[in-house]
Amino acid sequence: AALNGFQIDVQLNIMSFLSPQDLCHLGSTSCYWRAAVQDPLLWRYFLLRDLPSWTSVDWKSLPDVAIFNKAFSEVSDNALYDYMAVYKRSCPQGRRSLKSSRPRYGTVTSFLQSLVTQAEPRFAMFGPGLEELDDSLVQKMMTCPEILLVAGLPHRQIHGIGSGVSFQFNNGQKFNIVTLYSTTSVERRRAREEQAVAVNKMFYQENSIVGNQQAVHYSVIAQVRKVCEVVDGFIYVANAEAHREHDRQEELARILAMIDPALGPPNRPLLVLSCVSHVGVKRIPCVYVAHHLQLNLLRQPWMMQDTVAATLDGLLNGIEWLLEEANCKNAQ
Numbered sequence: 001a002a003l004n005g006f007q008i009d010v011q012l013n014i015m016s017f018l019s020p021q022d023l024c025h026l027g028s029t030s031c032y033w034r035a036a037v038q039d040p041l042l043w044r045y046f047l048l049r050d051l052p053s054w055t056s057v058d059w060k061s062l063p064d065v066a067i068f069n070k071a072f073s074e075v076s077d078n079a080l081y082d083y084m085a086v087y088k089r090s091c092p093q094g095r096r097s098l099k100s101s102r103p104r105y106g107t108v109t110s111f112l113q114s115l116v117t118q119a120e121p122r123f124a125m126f127g128p129g130l131e132e133l134d135d136s137l138v139q140k141m142m143t144c145p146e147i148l149l150v151a152g153l154p155h156r157q158i159h160g161i162g163s164g165v166s167f168q169f170n171n172g173q174k175f176n177i178v179t180l181y182s183t184t185s186v187e188r189r190r191a192r193e194e195q196a197v198a199v200n201k202m203f204y205q206e207n208s209i210v211g212n213q214q215a216v217h218y219s220v221i222a223q224v225r226k227v228c229e230v231v232d233g234f235i236y237v238a239n240a241e242a243h244r245e246h247d248r249q250e251e252l253a254r255i256l257a258m259i260d261p262a263l264g265p266p267n268r269p270l271l272v273l274s275c276v277s278h279v280g281v282k283r284i285p286c287v288y289v290a291h292h293l294q295l296n297l298l299r300q301p302w303m304m305q306d307t308v309a310a311t312l313d314g315l316l317n318g319i320e321w322l323l324e325e326a327n328c329k330n331a332q
Contacts, residue, residue, distance in 0.1 A: 020046050020087060043083035047090070052285040054092055055306040055314060058321075059298070061090040065291050090287075120166060121232040121326040126180040126258065128251070129237030129275040131188050131198065132244070135309040137237060137275060138179055141167070147312050148319075152176075170316070173323060177235065178227055203257055218257040228263040232326045233270065235318075240274040240289055240306070242282040248292040255293070259300065269325035270302040271318045278310035301325050 020043075047067065063086055088094040130137060141148055142165065151174050152166030164178035181188065182200035191198035203218040220228060236255055239246060259270060272295065274286040284292075286304045295302055305318035 040083045047087045051287045058303040120174045120176045122176040123233045124231045125235040127237035129239045134277040137309040233268045235271045237273045240283045267300050271322040272304040273307040275307045
C-alpha cells in the first residue's frame with residue numbers, strides 16, 4: 001500500500017508539470033488516464049495556481065469562495081467540489097470554447113437584430129476607477145479611434161446630465177455611454193492631488209436596523225435615478241491597483257443602489273472593468289476583486305474584465321460581452 005501511495009504521488013507530481021489542456025488530451029487516450037487525470041488534488045492545485053492570471057470572470061464561472069478559504073481536507077467531497085469541472089468552467093479558454101461551440105445561427109440572429117434595432121443601446125458608466133487612476137479611461141476612449149471610434153458627441157441633456165457619447169464597435173454597432181462622476185471636475189482633481197477621497201454626490205445614505213445592528217445602504221439622487229431608468233445596462237469601473245486601499249463593501253452598496261430593480265428591468269447586464277492606470281502597475285486579480293465585491297450576490301448577468309486605462313487593453317472584450325447581453329435582453 002505504501003508503494004502504491006508513493007507511485008501515485010510520483011504520478012501526480014509528473015502530471016503537475018503538464019498543462020491542463022495537455023491533461024485533458026491525455027485523459028482522452030484511455031480509461032486509465034481518464035481516471036488518473038481527474039484527481040481533485042491535482043486540479044485544485046491548477047485552479048489556485050492559475051486563477052490569479054485570468055483576465056476575466058463572469059456570473060456563470062466565478063469559483064466558489066470556499067475553494068480559497070478551506071483546506072483541501074475540508075472540501076474534498078467530489079460531489080460538491082469537482083475541481084476539474086470548476087477549472088474548465090472558470091478559465092477564459094474554457095469559456096471561449098463553450099461560446100464558440102454554440103450554434104452559428106445565434107450569431108446570424110444577433111446580426112439581423114442589430115439591423116432592425118432603431119435605438120442605440122445606452123449604458124451608464126460609473127465607479128472609482130474613473131476618478132482615482134493616474135490615467136483617464138474616458139479620455140483614452142475619446143482619443144483612440146483605432147481602438148474605439150467616437151460616433152457622436154453629446155448634443156442633448158438627460159435631466160441635467162450629459163446625454164453621453166456614442167461609440168462604434170468594430171462590427172459597426174453603435175452604442176452610447178453616459179459617464180456619471182461622483183462630483184465636479186475641480187473637486188475630483190483636488191482629491192487626486194491630495195490623495196483624498198472626494199465626497200460622492202451621486203448617492204445619499206439611508207440607515208436602517210437589521211436585527212440588532214445598524215445597516216447602511218444608499219439611494220441615487222433624482223438626476224441619476226432618471227438615467228438609471230432609461231439605460232440598457234451598466235459599466236462599473238473598479239480600481240484594481242494593489243497599492244491602494246479599497247472599501248469594497250461601500251462599493252457594493254453603491255452598485256446595488258444603481259442597479260436597484262425599482263429603477264428598471266432587473267436583468268440588465270453589468271460590466272465591471274477591473275482597471276489599473278498603465279501596464280506595470282501591480283493589480284489585484286479580477287477573481288479576487290469579484291469576491292471582494294461579492295458579485296455572486298447579484299441577480300443579473302455580470303462580467304468582470306481586466307482593463308488598462310492607458311492602453312484600453314481588455315476594454316473591447318468587455319464591451320463585446322455587454323452588447324451581446326443587451327441585445328439578448330432587448331430581443332426578449
